[in-house]
Amino acid sequence: xxxVSIVERLDERSRVQAAMFAVRFLVDGExxxxxxxxxxxxxxxxxxxxxLAARGAAGKRALLLFPPGLEYVAAFYGCLHAKVIAVPAxxxxxxxxxxxxxxxxxxxxxxxxxxALTTRALLGxxxxxxxxxxxxxxxxxxxxxxxxxxxxxxxxxxxxxxxxLQYTSGATSAPRGVMVTHGxxxxxxxxxxxxxxxxxxxxxxxxxxxxxDMGLIGGILHPIHDAVPxxxxxxxxxxxxxxRWVAAMSRYRATHSVAPSFxxxxxxxxxxxxxxxxxxxxxxxxxxxxxxxxxTRGLLRFAEAFASSGFRLRTFLPCYGxxxxxxxxxxGRAQEGPTLRRFRRGSIERGRAExxxxxxxxxxxxxxxxxxxxxxxxxxxxxxxxxxxPDGEVGEIWITGPSVARGYxxxxxxxxxxxxxxxxxxxxxxxAASAGEGARFLRTGDLGFLxxxxxxxxxxxxxxxxxxxxxxxxxxxxxxxxxSHDALRPGASAAxxxxxxxxxxxxxxxxxxxxxxxRTRDQIERAVRAAVAREHDVALHAVVLLPRNAVxxxxxxxxxxxxxxxxxxxxxxxxxx
Numbered sequence: 188x189x190x191v192s193i194v195e196r197l198d199e200r201s202r203v204q205a206a207m208f209a210v211r212f213l214v215d216g217e218x219x220x221x222x223x224x225x226x227x228x229x230x231x232x233x234x235x236x237x238x239l240a241a242r243g244a245a246g247k248r249a250l251l252l253f254p255p256g257l258e259y260v261a262a263f264y265g266c267l268h269a270k271v272i273a274v275p276a277x278x279x280x281x282x283x284x285x286x287x288x289x290x291x292x293x294x295x296x297x298x299x300x301x302x303a304l305t306t307r308a309l310l311g312x313x314x315x316x317x318x319x320x321x322x323x324x325x326x327x328x329x330x331x332x333x334x335x336x337x338x339x340x341x342x343x344x345x346x347x348x349x350x351x352l353q354y355t356s357g358a359t360s361a362p363r364g365v366m367v368t369h370g371x372x373x374x375x376x377x378x379x380x381x382x383x384x385x386x387x388x389x390x391x392x393x394x395x396x397x398x399x400d401m402g403l404i405g406g407i408l409h410p411i412h413d414a415v416p417x418x419x420x421x422x423x424x425x426x427x428x429x430x431r432w433v434a435a436m437s438r439y440r441a442t443h444s445v446a447p448s449f450x451x452x453x454x455x456x457x458x459x460x461x462x463x464x465x466x467x468x469x470x471x472x473x474x475x476x477x478x479x480x481x482x483t484r485g486l487l488r489f490a491e492a493f494a495s496s497g498f499r500l501r502t503f504l505p506c507y508g509x510x511x512x513x514x515x516x517x518x519g520r521a522q523e524g525p526t527l528r529r530f531r532r533g534s535i536e537r538g539r540a541e542x543x544x545x546x547x548x549x550x551x552x553x554x555x556x557x558x559x560x561x562x563x564x565x566x567x568x569x570x571x572x573x574x575x576x577p578d579g580e581v582g583e584i585w586i587t588g589p590s591v592a593r594g595y596x597x598x599x600x601x602x603x604x605x606x607x608x609x610x611x612x613x614x615x616x617x618x619a620a621s622a623g624e625g626a627r628f629l630r631t632g633d634l635g636f637l638x639x640x641x642x643x644x645x646x647x648x649x650x651x652x653x654x655x656x657x658x659x660x661x662x663x664x665x666x667x668x669x670x671s672h673d674a675l676r677p678g679a680s681a682a683x684x685x686x687x688x689x690x691x692x693x694x695x696x697x698x699x700x701x702x703x704x705x706r707t708r709d710q711i712e713r714a715v716r717a718a719v720a721r722e723h724d725v726a727l728h729a730v731v732l733l734p735r736n737a738v739x740x741x742x743x744x745x746x747x748x749x750x751x752x753x754x755x756x757x758x759x760x761x762x763x764x
Contacts, residue, residue, distance in 0.1 A: 192350075192369045193376065193412050194232070194267040194341045200414060201229020210407075210417040212256045216424025216431045223257055225414075228264075230336060231257075235265025235304070237337030238329065242302075245270040245342065248352065250295060250303040250319075251398070252278045255421040259397050260407055262304045262331050266351070267369075270342035273351035274298050274364070275398035278309055279319065288318055290362065294354055295321055297597050298364055302327040346370025352596050353400050353510045364596035365510045374589040375404065375513035376412045378560035382504065383443065383473050383521045390416040392441040394425035394432050401477055404514040405445040415443070429454040430462055433493070437466040445475035447744055448482040449678035451489040456677070460495070469497035473504050473521045477514075480644045480662055481505050481554040484670075485677070486525060500524055507556035507644055511605065511629055513590045517565060517642045518557040526555035526641055532722075535645055536658045538581045540636050555641035563588025566610070566628065567637050570648060573611040581636045581645055585628035592629075605630050650748055652684045654691050654725060661748060664695065664719055671718035672711045674699050681738050683752040685728065692728035695719070696751050699732050699763060708732055708763060731755065732763045 200207070205226025212221050223231070239249070249271050253259040266273035276294055279287045294300075303319070307330040310316065320326050344350075350372055352364035383389065391410045395402030397419075410417045418439050425432050433454060436444060476486065490500040503525045506518030519526070529550040534541035543550030559565040563586060567576045570583040585608060594602030608628045634651065635644040646660040653659075661682035668682075669675045679698035684691045695715060703711065712730045719725050737760075739750040754760035 190344075190346055190370070190373070192267065192341070192344045193372055193408060194264055194344075197225075197232065197264055197411060198229060198268070198341050201225045201232070204414070205229070207414065208416050209411065210257060210260060210419065213418065213420040213424070213431075213435065214256075216420045216428070217434070221257055228257075228261060228411075231261035231331075232264040232268050233339060234334045234337045235262055235331050236268025236341065237339055238331075238334045239265065239269035239271050240339075240342070242327070244302060246272070247302060248272045248274050248298045248300040250274045250276050250298070250300045252276055252303055252305040252309060253397075254278060254306075254309075255397055255419060258306055258332050260411075263351070263397075263403070263407075265331065266304075267344075268341040270344060270348070272349050274300055275351065275353065275403055277396065277398050278305065279316075291319055294362065294364070295319055297354075297362075298352055299597070301325060302329060304329050304331050306330055306332050344369045346373070347593070349593065353403075353592075355510050363598055363601065366593040366596055367510075367513055368593055371513045371590055371592055372404070372408065374562065375515060375560075376409050378515055378562075378590065379405070379409045380413055381520075381561060382506075382515075382518055385521050386442050386472050389413075389443055389472075390418070390439060390441045391443045392418045392420075392432065392435045392439060393444060394420045394422050395445065396422050400510045400514050401445060401447070401508075405475060405477070410443075425450075426453075429457045433458070433463075433466055433468065433496070436471055437468055437496070440467075440470045442470050443473045443475075444471070445477065448476060448478035448485045449744055451476070451485040452482070452677040455488050455492045458492070463493055464495045466493070466496040468493060471498055471502050474502045475518070476503055476505050477508050480646060480660075481525075481556065482666070482678070483527065483552045483554050484666065486554065505554050505556050507584075507633075507635075507642055509631055509633070511592050511631070512586050513592060515560055516563070516586050516590070516631075517559050519555075526557075527552050528555065528638070528643070529553075535581060535636075536660065536663075538658070540579045540581065540638065540643065553643055555638075556635075556644050557642060558640045559586075559642070560588075560590065563590060564626075565637065565642055567635065568608075568610065568628075570630075573608065575610060576636070578637050578639075581634055583648060584631045584633045584635045584642070584644070586631060587626045587628045605632075652682065652691070652693055654684070654693060657724075659693070659723060659725060664693065664723060664725065665697075667718045667722045668695050668697060668715045671714040674701065674703055674707065674711055675715075676700055676735070679735075679738050679746075681746050681748045681751040683748045683755070685752065685756065687728060693725055694729045694731065694752070694755055695727055696731040696733055696738060696755065696760060698735055698738055700735065702734075703732075703763070729755075731760060733761065734763060737761060 393406030501524030508515040529543040531541040567582040576582040664682040665680040676698040739747040
């Protein structure tokens with residue numbers, strides 16, 4: 188069967204189904220919109236592709252510096268049209284150049300990018316762009332919204348050709364450029380389609396950043412690949428007013444969306460019962476939640492809060508993924524609802540998940556992230572011995588299959604370690620080789636276990652805290668602490684370890700709403716310490732209360748615990764005391 192890339196499929200649809208609605212962008216996050224048909228989208232893609240081809244850019248890396256919007260979509264496909272390797276990024280913020288330029292400059296250098304695509308408006312920010320231009324080698328700027336119309340077929344590709352570099356979020360290390368191939372993309376998009384193929388008249392609303400894998404692939408490429416109408420908005424408008432997301436789901440009668448765990452709790456907190464009752468979310472049938480681990484409390488609170496809008500718990504489709512596996516690696520199916528299992532408290536931290544008995548009021552509820560996607564394999568492996576672990580035992584999550592990316596762009600050593608893992612030789616009594624022996628696996632760096640074919644993600648290897656010989660997952664400590672006082676912001680805390688007198692001790696940094704006085708701050712700290720001691724048998728070394736937005740995050744919203752730890756140690760973590 189002949190391989191058809193995603194840009195070839197778009198080009199065909201734009202000619203055969205030119206009048207079909209493709210994508211709209213909510214300019215103000217609410218009612219002002221711009222939209223394109225497939226014919227208009229295809230026309231812009233061909234114009235950009237022709238301009239790149241005329242410059243002999245095939246095989247070069249092109250930085251995409253656009254605000255969220257239609258032109259971003261066209262530029263990404265335009266790169267693929269000309270066989271240019273796209274490098275999704277975010278434009279520098281003139282008001283925060285000291286924070287946004289270092290990461291962008293590192294991406295330009297790592298990718299050895301030779302050109303950057305942007306808009307006429309952003310080309311006016313000469314100072315920021317000049318700082319991004321690498322010295323000593325050719326580098327060209329191109330405003331795609333100023334290009335004339337052109338025509339021509341997309342460049343032919345094979346599955347192994349690199350389509351784009353997805354720079355990792357940098358939650359636990361410096362960002363790396365993952366080489367996602369055309370074959371990776373097609374396989375992963377098919378895996379997404381299989382999860383929602385039962386949905387009638389689908390449509391998507393997404394506010395996720397288009398330069399992040401979940402926003403780009405889940406919110407844009409997947410629906411375009413399957414001719415599903417898209418409504419996009421800027422993540423800034425969602426963060427300013429989360430109601431805009433659910434209001435768009437209601438207004439456009441959308442069936443699909445995707446968001447990390449923090450978004451659900453934030454939307455509950457920032458909407459009123461009256462606002463929710465005015466919405467109609469009965470058409471919402473699939474809500475991908477790809478955070479790891481997934482917040483049980485967040486799912487249940489959102490479902491309860493928006494029940495008056497017609498939202499149902501079974502709409503949630505928990506899944507697991509990462510840039511190194513293109514996007515999705517495991518997940519359930521539409522309308523099956525989340526799998527919730529109760530385990531004995533402390534058993535997961537001890538490395539063996541034990542199902543709780545009925546009536547155990549100390550049990551914890553964990554959300555499963557579904558089975559492996561079709562054509563791939565998930566394995567739970569001892570990270571040191573590289574041996575398979577049986578069902579219920581916690582180990583590192585390894586993946587092998589067609590969605591696993593080719594490696595890191597400029598990191599052959601890191602590629603060999605991360606993408607070239609093999610299982611230790613093990614044979615049964617009959618001498619048969621163990622399953623998976625000889626295959627090369629992606630080491631995800633995430634911890635989890637398998638039970639009844641379902642993946643349960645428990646945390647990150649690098650984040651695991653070991654105190655007095657006991658394992659503690661930082662997100663467990665954070666959730667217990669956040670629930671201890673109403674002033675603490677859900678999903679806005681960081682637990683990390685520091686060495687005090689040659690012993691590991693735990694610090695919790697938490698964001699607080701408002702400006703509490705000294706007495707209230709003392710009450711909050713006592714509540715946090717008591718909750719963590721009661722539920723985890725841990726005495727905290729320090730509790731640091733922070734103002735809003737003080738916990739460092741990646742571009743996708745993940746808490747950067749290691750940066751929070753560094754700031755605590757060097758005295759730059761600004762507390763409310």
